[in-house]
Amino acid sequence: MTLDRSLLLAPSYEVAPFLLGSILTVDSPEGSVSLRITEVEAYHGSEDPGSHAFRGRTNRNAVMFGEPGHLYTYFTYGMHTCANVVCGPDGQASGLLLRAGEVIDGIDLARSRRVTSRKDFDLARGPARLTVAAGITLADGGADLAASRIRLELGSGVANFATGPRTGVSGAGGTTEFPWRFWIPGDRTVSPYKAHAPKRRLESSGGN
DNA sequence: CGTCGGATGGTCT
DNA sequence: GACCATCCGACGA
Numbered sequence: 001m002t003l004d005r006s007l008l009l010a011p012s013y014e015v016a017p018f019l020l021g022s023i024l025t026v027d028s029p030e031g032s033v034s035l036r037i038t039e040v041e042a043y044h045g046s047e048d049p050g051s052h053a054f055r056g057r058t059n060r061n062a063v064m065f066g067e068p069g070h071l072y073t074y075f076t077y078g079m080h081t082c083a084n085v086v087c088g089p090d091g092q093a094s095g096l097l098l099r100a101g102e103v104i105d106g107i108d109l110a111r112s113r114r115v116t117s118r119k120d121f122d123l124a125r126g127p128a129r130l131t132v133a134a135g136i137t138l139a140d141g142g143a144d145l146a147a148s149r150i151r152l153e154l155g156s157g158v159a160n161f162a163t164g165p166r167t168g169v170s171g172a173g174g175t176t177e178f179p180w181r182f183w184i185p186g187d188r189t190v191s192p193y194k195a196h197a198p199k200r201r202l203e204s205s206g207g208n
Numbered sequence: 209c210g211t212c213g214g215a216t217g218g219t220c221t
Numbered sequence: 222g223a224c225c226a227t228c229c230g231a232c233g234a
Contacts, residue, residue, distance in 0.1 A: 080227050127226070214229095219225090
């Protein structure tokens with residue numbers, strides 16, 4: 001089954017329930033890893049202050065404005081890579097951040113990539129952990145999820161899902177005004193919620 | 209189980 | 222030069 005791109009044409013916050021329970025498979029020379037997606041967050045263009053696309057198109061976020069069914073990757077906190085599934089029609093920046101998944105195939109390979117995980121449910125529990133476990137890197141930005149080493153098999157959604165404010169998002173985008181975090185209730189692979197932690201300002205030089 | 213702080217560099221103002 | 226769509230280890234219960 002190849003990915004039906006038309007199922008991703010709606011805004012990401014409408015597509016989100018259908019991405020839960022879907023299967024993401026990543027091939028590599030060492031083998032393949034498959035994840036069952038258990039948690040996502042929606043980001044939606046210029047109306048959404050939490051989105052990378054809020055201030056318009058830039059070199060970094062260009063993929064988000066493109067055709068649905070591609071992968072938008074970004075580098076953050078100086079060391080982590082996160083991945084989104086692009087949604088919405090060409091020209092509209094909408095995406096679903098892959099926040100957590102359950103490894104259902106290639107678990108030995110995933111363990112070897114995530115040696116700090118003590119439990120299997122921790123392998124892809126968190127957006128940056130997920131990319132490591134799956135073997136997704138920054139270079140996979142723009143990958144076509146219908147025809148590349150990374151493939152998405154959309155399911156029919158899950159019977160029950162929960163929603164809430166997005167994790168780690170600062171400002172208005174992190175409030176209940178945008179309850180765009182979606183997860184499968186009771187699943188241990190879902191990451192713990194954390195509010196945005198503002199960093200205390202260091203004393204500037206010369207200030208005394 | 210929980211909270212807390214440091215790491216570390218690209219991106220945009 | 223401030224701000225991150227985060228993770229990990231340390232420590233306390």
